[in-house]
Amino acid sequence: MTAGRPRSVRSSFFEDPDRFPPGSAVLDSALVMRGVAADWSQGEPFRLGCGTGAGAVAA
Secondary structure: OEEOOOOOOOOOOOOOOOOOOOOOOOOOOOEEOOOOOOOOOOOOOOOOOOOOOOOOOOO
16 A cells, blocks of 8 residues: 555535535545455445435435
């Protein structure tokens, strides 16, 4: 694992002022991991329901 140096970072989730006040979500570090075995697969869409709390999946 080594330190990363992002040139540009964007996130529609963290840049949404209804979720986070401007300036409250700031990138503070980046890590690069190489040689890590991974199995990528598509999962179900992740949705947040209004008033259900962070990380909750809407029904």
